[in-house]
Amino acid sequence: MSREDVLVTTQWAEENLDTPGVVFAEVDEDTTAYDGGHIRGAVKIDWKTELQDPVRRDFVDKAGFEALLSQKGISNDDLVVLYGGNNNWFAAYAYWYFKLYGHDKVKLLDGGRKKWELDGRELNADEVKREATNYVAKEPDTKIRAFRDEVVDAIGTKNLVDVRSPDEFSGKLLAPAHLPQESAQRAGHIPTALNVPWAKTANEDGTFKTAEELKELYNEAGLDTSKATIAYCRIGERSSHTWFALHELIGLEDVKNYDGSWTEYGSLVGVPIETGAK
């Protein structure tokens, strides 16, 4: 798999805004930015209200995903280009969903909204209306999703990659530094996990590093590529970004995202936890 198979550049995106069969979608947790201005023609996907189950802690099921994409005017044959703020975290999470539900024609806009803005490219606030479709999803592909028991079993046997910042990994902080710190959960990390913060996989402008740079990064961190790998963070979106780097850019075959992540693991009774830096 090459970079061009999974990423498009901002230049390509600008040249293909009107290409039939290409649908742009902005994905974020807080969609205020979209409402203020978005890539022309891009539909909005709200990570919180549209991709998450409103009651249980889980994401939308197959029927929910089908209804959402149908309503957004996305067809099974469309090439979907996802982008967003927060260095594409939520767009990467959505990308992982699209793959999970069997939509293969999906790419990320390299650098996301940040790169688009830093390039000085046009944003507009026009309402986007696409005709509804009849989208059909496949059964979820759990080969790319890890659940808690598998994560506990992976201690000491598989690669565990903690993609949070060093201060969250060591237990000094409980959340990223742009959020107020919580106090109700245990701090630390899963024993044997490597700490490779997601930010090390990206350049300052939000674009992904090259596959060669990524291989070197994980090699230096001690990732054993002969083993299966599970990535986690706090709620699973930063680790989707790393899942993308490991599975889609480096091309490692057995990589799962643990979307329960630290908010689940750090609240389990009796599981081992380590603190301190590595």
Next chain:
Amino acid sequence: MSADGCGAPVQTATPADVDTQGQVVVAGKVTGSDGPLGGAYVRLLNGDGDFAGEVQASPEGDFRFYAAPGAWTVRALHRAGNGEASVTAEGPGLHQLTIAVA
């Protein structure tokens, strides 16, 4: 505990007399050639230069981080240019800085 996201919240100004509730708050403003500059991507880097967080400054150039004690560099990226400033936070409280972008 909330399972809500880790996304950066919309930024607002931090009053100088804000009650930081025991947290280490690193906050300030991005300025350009004509005063406050909105919309810059503001990155918090620790003493080793490692990334710790990123927000997008408000239309008035405001940003805010919740950090740990230590030396921090805050770097702003904007289509008009980049800039950075440093601060050492010895403990809880508000640590202010201004970043000039050129």
